[in-house]
Amino acid sequence: MNENVRLTAWVRGRVQGVGFRWWTRANAMRIGGLDGYAGNLADGRVQVVAEGGRAQCELLLDWLATGDTPGRVDGVTEIWGRPRGGYDGFEIR
Template identity: 70%
Template sequence: MTQKSTDADRPSRMTAWVRGQVQGVGFRWYTRARALAIGGLRGVVRNLGDGRVQVVVEGSREGCERLLEWLRTGDTPGRVDGVTEIWDTPRGDHRDFVIE
């Protein structure tokens, strides 16, 4: 097994904050659907009081990166002006991918 595939399979946790016109446009629903389509991802997507959407996701590094790429450049509802993310060690907080 190559180092790259080991990194891609490594369990990861990513928290992303999405800025733009992302509330009231179905953004959370589409984010959950995309996470489920990627497969193997657990977490939560929620609206924040300042107009951003927060996405907390755990799964393989590759799966998390695919969701992040979609958040940044995918066919998302509304308008994404920017995404900021941090990476961390998985905590196992979620059993599914839910909308709050």
Template identity: 75%
Template sequence: MCPSPPPQPPPADSAAPVRLTAWVRGHVQGVGFRWHTRARALAIGELRGFALNTADGRVQVVAEGPGERCLSLLRWLREGDTPGRVEGVTEIWDTPRGGYEGFAIR
């Protein structure tokens, strides 16, 4: 049996709601990365979710909202003027689950 292909990101012009889960690795803890991620998500607008330090040194970012806005946040995580040093970002796309009030730091 062939494995199913991974979910693809939404088109850049998509207003359909999606869920982005991204794991950011590098020097991203203890540098204000979660705070800046929250600020960027709020500036982009219409995003709900959180940024969380993980035990292995990464930051997990979960964002739900219009596809183009989630893509904008992902681009910033990969290429933006982030604090610390991003060495890589792994993401998965899914359908929104809801349950978030705004964008939180956890």
């Protein structure tokens, strides 16, 4: 079953100023069926919120944690929840 979910992930490492948000958006669009955003946080992390099918969100999470990302990912913390809606596509914030 591929129920709709909300993934919130916080990515630690050298992920700001290296095109990480742009690549995250491009990968989310390549996966398809995801709405949400990637945004910089003041502490140097990038927050990624994705809503869509669980399988698609898991693909994005796998890429965030182990994929060929710009910069350097030291770790990813995630939580799962119910989708809240309100997004129009996947954007960079």
